[in-house]
Amino acid sequence: MDFTGPFEVLSRVPGSHFHVVWKDMAPITDIKGLRLLPDTTLEACPQLDVLIVPGGFGQEELMDDDAVISFLRKQAAGSRFVFSVCTGALLCGAAGLLNGVKATTHWSAFHLLPYFGAVPVDRRVVVDGKIVSAAGVTSGIEGALQLAAMLCGDTVAQVIQLSVQYAPEPPFSSGTPATAPSEVFDSARELASLITARRLETAKRFAAKLADLKIDRG
């Protein structure tokens, strides 16, 4: 939903066109087995107005993927907005897009943002210049609605919100670490613990690179 939530919202922006981008045209399989088809490649993709960078369990293995990271850097330079959802923010960090930028990400990765030079802001959606970041998974819906408003005005965004009937009533109040019962938080943290440990190692590596760069530049 990091990707399909924003797709649902932003594909309703009048006149918008979408590309689903990958290295080749083979199906992309998510961690739970859902298969999406890309419609263009990293090389063939035209310059995008809005670059959406979803996260998820697959984000970690893309952190050192030169083809993906240089695509992000190149697209970001020419786009109106870069929109990271969930741990997509870490990919933006790896591409050097968050240095000095206010940003958010999934709560389990929030403490990693400073390693990429980002200024963590604990909100569901953070807008800093052209960089829009949303917190975990479902917050991409709200980030996309805010983007729709910035692109086309509040009325268009409100029409989209009504069309997707976004008047949420969560059945529990466990959507954040602060509001979830402690045993719920412990379980959710435990479920993410392996990937969180890997993400920390990677973040430290990037922080060292960033420091080297700063030293090189004097």
Next chain:
Amino acid sequence: MDFTGPFEVLSRVPGSHFHVVWKDMAPITDIKGLRLLPDTTLEACPQLDVLIVPGGFGQEELMDDDAVISFLRKQAAGSRFVFSVCTGALLCGAAGLLNGVKATTHWSAFHLLPYFGAVPVDRRVVVDGKIVSAAGVTSGIEGALQLAAMLCGDTVAQVIQLSVQYAPEPPFSSGTPATAPSEVFDSARELASLITARRLETAKRFAAKLADLKIDRG
């Protein structure tokens, strides 16, 4: 998101497996061009515990599709839960699953529920026996969380809610016809007017069939 919202939530239920079902294995293209790959066919699909029936603009042309409707009827008979999202409820209605059943659907189709014998309940999620129905698009997230709780208990559902960070803060209060500004409501209703008119004709046809059935049965 009628489908991918519930997928995001329910694929996190421990031990769950998913099937994406269609007539053949070719990609399924949504109205905005997003392409998903099915992994089984209507004929080969095993009995499901939870049958998810998403809606959307493509629902209308499936209302008289015997292969799809009889699949729904057969699966529903053996499932623990039938879960309609958005105008998926109309497909359940076409399959005869809503007769005398409390249900909801997207606000633009809510007035059509009685034509299928359903009892409309204006809530975001309605549970009546094994039939769970969610209102428009995004309400599938909440329906799925409630289903997760019914399947595995509140704690599991709360852990999922935290994992997907579902603590919504919509940027506007225009998520329902009652709260949206009137010009926003007019625009959204206008956008749906063609499909709503077609849905009404179809609903009337089904109501006539339902009346014939009742007369036949005396």
